[in-house]
Amino acid sequence: MRHLYWFRNDLRLNDNPGLLAHAGADRLLLVYLWPRNRPWCNVTGMGEQRERFLVENVRSLRQGLLRLGQDLLVLHGSPEVVIPELVRDYRVDRVGASRAPGYYERRTVELLRRRLPVPLDLHDTGTLFDEESLPFGSGALPAHFTPFREQVEALPVAAPVPRPDVLPRPPAAPFNDVPESTTRPHTALPIRGGSVPGNRRLRQFVFEDQGIARYKTTRNCLDGLAGSSTLSPWLANGSLSAREVAAAIRRFERRHERNESTRWLYFELLWREFFQWRALQDDRSLFRAGGGARRLRRCTFEPRSFTRWCAGDTDYPIVNAVMRQLTATGWASNRGRQIASSCLVNELQLDWRYGAAFFEKHLIDYDVASNYGNWQYIAGVGADPRGGRHFDLDKQAREHDPDGTFTRKWDGDRPPQPVHVTDAADWPIVDP
Numbered sequence: 537m538r539h540l541y542w543f544r545n546d547l548r549l550n551d552n553p554g555l556l557a558h559a560g561a562d563r564l565l566l567v568y569l570w571p572r573n574r575p576w577c578n579v580t581g582m583g584e585q586r587e588r589f590l591v592e593n594v595r596s597l598r599q600g601l602l603r604l605g606q607d608l609l610v611l612h613g614s615p616e617v618v619i620p621e622l623v624r625d626y627r628v629d630r631v632g633a634s635r636a637p638g639y640y641e642r643r644t645v646e647l648l649r650r651r652l653p654v655p656l657d658l659h660d661t662g663t664l665f666d667e668e669s670l671p672f673g674s675g676a677l678p679a680h681f682t683p684f685r686e687q688v689e690a691l692p693v694a695a696p697v698p699r700p701d702v703l704p705r706p707p708a709a710p711f712n713d714v715p716e717s718t719t720r721p722h723t724a725l726p727i728r729g730g731s732v733p734g735n736r737r738l739r740q741f742v743f744e745d746q747g748i749a750r751y752k753t754t755r756n757c758l759d760g761l762a763g764s765s766t767l768s769p770w771l772a773n774g775s776l777s778a779r780e781v782a783a784a785i786r787r788f789e790r791r792h793e794r795n796e797s798t799r800w801l802y803f804e805l806l807w808r809e810f811f812q813w814r815a816l817q818d819d820r821s822l823f824r825a826g827g828g829a830r831r832l833r834r835c836t837f838e839p840r841s842f843t844r845w846c847a848g849d850t851d852y853p854i855v856n857a858v859m860r861q862l863t864a865t866g867w868a869s870n871r872g873r874q875i876a877s878s879c880l881v882n883e884l885q886l887d888w889r890y891g892a893a894f895f896e897k898h899l900i901d902y903d904v905a906s907n908y909g910n911w912q913y914i915a916g917v918g919a920d921p922r923g924g925r926h927f928d929l930d931k932q933a934r935e936h937d938p939d940g941t942f943t944r945k946w947d948g949d950r951p952p953q954p955v956h957v958t959d960a961a962d963w964p965i966v967d968p
Contacts, residue, residue, distance in 0.1 A: 758858070760869065837887055877911055
């Protein structure tokens with residue numbers, strides 16, 4: 537039997553049940569397809585830091601596979617076109633892949649399944665729980681986080697499965713090296729992609745520094761690595777699994793202590809879990825201006841305001857600092873993202889989807905479920921029972937950057953600009 541396994545957002549060997557499910561084949565072709573760039577809300581392409589981090593994850597996965605006598609075929613193209621060609625060329629009998637949320641991801645799998653002459657198996661590799669263990673039926677996912685948490689918090693999380701000791705040999709394919717990125721991590725967030733750096737950060741935060749023991753009081757810190765776990769980039773790319781993080785939390789609680797901070801870090805995993813399953817259920821509604829309930833809000837698209845927000849050149853220094861941090865490092869804290877998104881939605885009165893698309897371009901921890909789910913939450917068209925969040929930007933600056941250190945570090949104080957700009961083309965001169 538010849539199998540093909542398509543890596544998606546599960547770029548790891550540890551705790552990868554999808555990969556293990558195909559480890560009994562006689563020959564195994566392992567494939568990764570580079571993400572396609574879809575123009576969306578005046579944004580296209582991938583930011584330098586996001587692309588750099590993804591390249592490092594793919595290179596790390598390939599190096600791990602080479603040590604097992606395997607390899608990774610990295611290609612560009614549409615999965616529904618490329619994978620059937622590989623199945624034909626290498627006489628593959630079965631195809632496997634991880635389940636991934638998102639409308640385009642679902643449509644891709646549907647098209648692929650119709651075009652494949654062999655079975656396609658989907659595996660739950662990106663969540664704490666598999667679909668069968670959830671206490672609610674298909675399509676009955678709670679609309680809000682609290683009832684979801686109350687039903688799943690006590691559920692047991694399966695232990696991470698070990699990495700394979702051996703893998704079937706690959707067929708003779710034109711494997712090529714993945715070129716290194718020419719971009720380097722920003723000195724303010726010097727983290728690398730791959731399972732080894734991800735597991736190192738997990739050990740450091742939980743066991744070495746024991747930052748988990750005070751996480752509830754430090755999680756709103758605006759700078760990376762200073763209070764946040766900063767595990768989200770590896771979780772989003774799948775070089776670290778949610779079950780590995782949950783297992784580390786439980787080990788710490790058994791060996792040291794269980795307190796509100798350790799519980800809060802697990803809550804963050806449950807928030808991530810909630811958005812993953814909501815994205816599968818919401819499907820296209822995740823990208824609608826009014827969400828699933830079609831709750832349209834008053835907004836517009838004013839290109840100058842959007843450009844200023846993207847560039848970190850607004851009239852709000854704390855927002856500017858967050859946006860400049862984001863574009864330079866590919867990351868911003870959860871608190872920083874809330875501040876920036878609230879500004880775009882409420883102060884600037886712009887369509888939230890333009891902000892979500894800009895975050896998608898730059899975030900090294902981008903995943904469709906968490907990004908668009910959180911933006912809908914702020915805009916009041918998603919999972920927020922209060923109908924949206926409007927942050928007092930002055931208050932946020934006083935509470936989270938009281939001495940202005942973060943704002944100065946990221947050059948958030950920008951020269952004032954006029955509220956309105958007119959030109960002769962739009963406003964002809966009339967002789968009085």
